[in-house]
Amino acid sequence: MKNVKGRMDERILVCVYYGPNGERLIKRGHKLSQIMNCPLYVMTVDPLPYDDFDAERSNYVDRWRELCDELNVDEFILRDNERRPVSKAIAEVAHTRNITQIIIGQTPQSRWEEITKGSLVNSILKEITFVDIHIVSVDRTLKSDSLDMDFEKGVRAFLRKDEDTYRITFTRARDNLYEGIFYKEIGTDFNNGIFKFVSKHGKTRQVHITDDLVVGEIKEEPNVKLEKH
Structure with a gap:
């Protein structure tokens, strides 16, 4: 059972993508939600259906879901088979969950590199003008030792x-x-x-x-x- 949050006028959404920085972003969001005593949501977006994920992607999603359970995150949201722009998917979740703050990584993967150029941020702000966006600097040199890359597609x-x-x-x-x-x-x-x-x-x-x-x-x-x- 999720703990009842004392403050409901603030809601945080952490957006993660494949790479070693996802856990760091989730923990950053969790720390902020603890300070503010408000709900926390974590989401990831992928154009592929879940059944087409390879071992690497599947392991990332599994670990994020487990970490969300450990940290008592209110909801882990997987938007697979998503054909719309990332900003559209994020905006939809922000609207339905009444999100007021969004946390994204600076350069987790090439798919999200547009974040650092401001295009994704601008797109989100056009969709939802009431949110605060936190861009967290991440280290490209971090390596993940939890995955074995020597597997075929699942x-x-x-x-x-x-x-x-x-x-x-x-x-x-x-x-x-x-x-x-x-x-x-x-x-x-x-x-x-x-x-x-x-x-x-x-x-x-x-x-x-x-x-x-x-x-x-x-x-x-x-x-x-x-x-x-």
């Missing part, structure tokens, strides 16, 4: 029981116990990689796959589908 897959373990399959069947996304290791002819899925409690989980089989154990749960939030 594909829909399933796990079914196979004696004392689980076997990965790419065919829908009634005896499948888990549904998720499989990231195959680059350079292997076998199904070796990582299988990611969402538990019935809404937590992202992952297991390693070696030669079609799960390495380790999985606590039994009903059929779980990977859903967009």
Whole structure:
């Protein structure tokens, strides 16, 4: 349950994009929301559908969502398959959540480099004139050590029981116990990689796959589908 905020005339929105600076921006927004005792929202925008995310993008989104849970952020907003300009998507969220302050990074990735030139800021201000925009300087040299870049694009897959373990399959069947996304290791002819899925409690989980089989154990749960939030 989210804590009841004492001040509702201020609402903060943090906009993150792929790169090592997303967590820093979220923590900056959280600190400001704590000082002001007001609601905090975090959003990211991507032109691709969630199911087309590669391992890198998926891991970033998973980590941001987990961090938002840890910090008791009011809402994590993923706008995937977004064909409109970034400013339009941000403005829509700002309108619907009554946002008064927006935090964006200075140069997280090339897609957001227009931020430093003022074009995105100007576009946002044309859409919503009542917001204050905070541009946080970030360090391009920061590196992320939490991601393994040696995976192919994720594909829909399933796990079914196979004696004392689980076997990965790419065919829908009634005896499948888990549904998720499989990231195959680059350079292997076998199904070796990582299988990611969402538990019935809404937590992202992952297991390693070696030669079609799960390495380790999985606590039994009903059929779980990977859903967009």
